[in-house]
Amino acid sequence: MKIRIEIQYHIPKGLKTVLNTAFMSIEHAISLAEDLMKINRIKELTFFDSNESSWTLKEMKKYVESLKEEPYDVCLYFDGGFDHETWQSGLGCVIYYKQNEASYRIRKNALVDQLTSNNEAEYAALHFGLKQLEEMGVHHLPVTIKGDSKVVINQLTDEWPCLEETLSQWIDRIELLTDKLGVEPIYEVISRKKNQEADHLATQALREIEISSRSEG
The missing domain is CATH 3.30.420.10 (Ribonuclease H-like superfamily/Ribonuclease H)
Structure with a gap:
C-alpha cells in the first residue's frame, strides 16, 4: 500500500498552509513523519491511502504492527x-x-x-x-x-x-x-x-x- 502525508504547517505571523507529499511506502512515510514532527511549526500530520482513507501517525504505527501477524x-x-x-x-x-x-x-x-x-x-x-x-x-x-x-x-x-x-x-x-x-x-x-x-x-x-x-x- 502506498501512502501520502498531508501536513498542516504554521509559518510566522500566524499564517497556515497545507503541504502534501507524493505517495510512498508505509515505512518511508512513517520515517518521514517522525522526522517532520521534530519541527515545531508542524501542528498536524495525516496519512492518506489511494482510497483517501486517513490515519494519524499513532494509528498508522498500530496498523503496521498488525500487519506482522497477517500476510x-x-x-x-x-x-x-x-x-x-x-x-x-x-x-x-x-x-x-x-x-x-x-x-x-x-x-x-x-x-x-x-x-x-x-x-x-x-x-x-x-x-x-x-x-x-x-x-x-x-x-x-x-x-x-x-x-x-x-x-x-x-x-x-x-x-x-x-x-x-x-x-x-x-x-x-x-x-x-x-x-x-x-x-x-x-x-x-x-x-x-x-x-x-x-x-x-x-x-x-x-x-x-x-x-x-x-x-x-
Missing part, C-alpha cells in the same frame, strides 16, 4: 495450460508473501475439466490463485499479480476489449472475488521466462502431478 507484501504469479487432446487444463500459481517478519512461498496447482481454451485456462489459473489468497486470509491489501497472458491482464485492466462471453464471465468472477477480499490488484505482464515457476506447475498438473507446498525463505 503482506503479497505477489501472485499465475499460469494456465490447455490440452486440446484431453480437454483438460492445468492451473498453477506461486505466491510470495511476508508474515511475522519472515518471507514465505506457496506453490500450488490443479487439474480441471470443462474449460475450452488456453485463454480460459489462464483466467481460471488467476482465479485459482486468488482463492488461495482467500484461504490465507489476505484482505484489504494491494496485491501484485504477474502473468505472461497479455489477454488476461490487458482485458482486466481495460486495455483490450473482451468480446467472448466465456472470458467475460471469468472477469466478473475475478472482480467479484477481489472486491470480496478488498484487495487492490496491481497487474503486470511478464515474460514466459520470468513466469517459469507457475508455468511448470501448470504443466505438472496436466501430467497429474499434484503440488501443494509452503516454504520459508
Whole structure:
C-alpha cells in the first residue's frame, strides 16, 4: 500500500498552509513523519491511502504492527495450460508473501475439466490463485499479480476489449472475488521466462502431478 502525508504547517505571523507529499511506502512515510514532527511549526500530520482513507501517525504505527501477524507484501504469479487432446487444463500459481517478519512461498496447482481454451485456462489459473489468497486470509491489501497472458491482464485492466462471453464471465468472477477480499490488484505482464515457476506447475498438473507446498525463505 502506498501512502501520502498531508501536513498542516504554521509559518510566522500566524499564517497556515497545507503541504502534501507524493505517495510512498508505509515505512518511508512513517520515517518521514517522525522526522517532520521534530519541527515545531508542524501542528498536524495525516496519512492518506489511494482510497483517501486517513490515519494519524499513532494509528498508522498500530496498523503496521498488525500487519506482522497477517500476510503482506503479497505477489501472485499465475499460469494456465490447455490440452486440446484431453480437454483438460492445468492451473498453477506461486505466491510470495511476508508474515511475522519472515518471507514465505506457496506453490500450488490443479487439474480441471470443462474449460475450452488456453485463454480460459489462464483466467481460471488467476482465479485459482486468488482463492488461495482467500484461504490465507489476505484482505484489504494491494496485491501484485504477474502473468505472461497479455489477454488476461490487458482485458482486466481495460486495455483490450473482451468480446467472448466465456472470458467475460471469468472477469466478473475475478472482480467479484477481489472486491470480496478488498484487495487492490496491481497487474503486470511478464515474460514466459520470468513466469517459469507457475508455468511448470501448470504443466505438472496436466501430467497429474499434484503440488501443494509452503516454504520459508
